[in-house]
Amino acid sequence: MNYFDFHHHNSRCKNGIYNLNFPDLPADSLFSAGIHPLTVSESTDEKWEWLLKVSQHLNCAAIGECGLDARVSDDVLQKEIFGRQTELANKLRKPIIIHCVRRFSELPHFKRKVNVPMVVHGFNKKQSVANELRKHDFYLSFGKSLLQNVNLQLLLKEFPLEKMFLETDAEEGSIDELYRTVSSLKGISEEMLILQIEKNLKAILP
Template sequence: MNPYVNIHTHHVGEGINILDVGEGKAWVEKEEKREWIEGQNVFYSVGIHPMKLNESGENLFAGIEDTARMEKVIAIGECGLDRRSPIGMKTQEEILAVQVGLAEALRKPLIIHCVKAYSELIAMKRRTGSSVPWIVHGYNNNEQILRQLLNHGLYISVGAALLDSRSNAFRLLRMIPAERLFLENDDKEVEISVIYEAASAIFEVDVEVLKEITRNNYNKVFGK
């Protein structure tokens, strides 16, 4: 059987996990103390969240490049654009562009956080000519934006919003092509298996079918 693939998480569970460790500064020391548990395979993403920026940008990337080069770090992020951030959009775009450049240099995919700035996000993808995969995590927006993201080649990851039948994620899940789909639990206290069960009910397929789909996508995107 294929394992669950949890493309973006803040707490490790069953299956293949990409654990978000933020800027990664405290990761190495903590990781040395991790107790490995059978059934859990842990990889990492390192990046600067748009809600955690500072105006000066001083030392924002201290240590990130070295950490990002580590074998177990397989993605850059979560990074992106967020209109709720106290930092101006121009600064956010500049810092995202640096992380896009890092992802390109290391040939590692991007885990994207985006809130109310999808047009700017798509414009940046076009402007940078980025060729590594971009995965928009926690998607729960409208149909028009979803179509735009898909048209520009982005992957879509959906999470706990699937548990709410009134959500956009629930309503639009079937629109996401199988070859662009990922699932996650982000920072929610819900097992990844529950997310897969919810998605399987919407797609009307067995959970094992979804696990095969996301594993194939994972292999393609991360070269595993």
């Protein structure tokens, strides 16, 4: 079956969005490209040139992963780099895949400035954070922590199907198990879930 993997780092996987690494050439299937917050200090001119170029490719589905991470010491710089990438996405009319660590309350500020969908990837936080992001119309992409985290499972049960994606990120193994878990939590068939995720994808892609 066609299990779409919204965010992954496996160049062999063709049914999903591959996170392209600098200085790689565009992939032959859907990919995203961006400057990760943990590498902002290395955001050289070469990297920006690369991003400006690959982001225009037809297979480039999204800008990212980019975002805000509380572990980054140069906060001014990381905000600037994130802001520039959201502007780029806005200009290209492409969605943004967001990496966020303990900085969720600042995301709406960036969202208000653009007109493209934003997807917070690898979401595994509590209900109140999800509610806040929902209020500002973010999509959430859930990963493998969903398989063990009972609170996250409860959250997912109530979370709107038309606002979610599923992903393996950098984890080993296939995504099938995640689809099985979510379809049983939501009480729908895997086929229905696959169709819904396809719909969601169509809704955000340029």
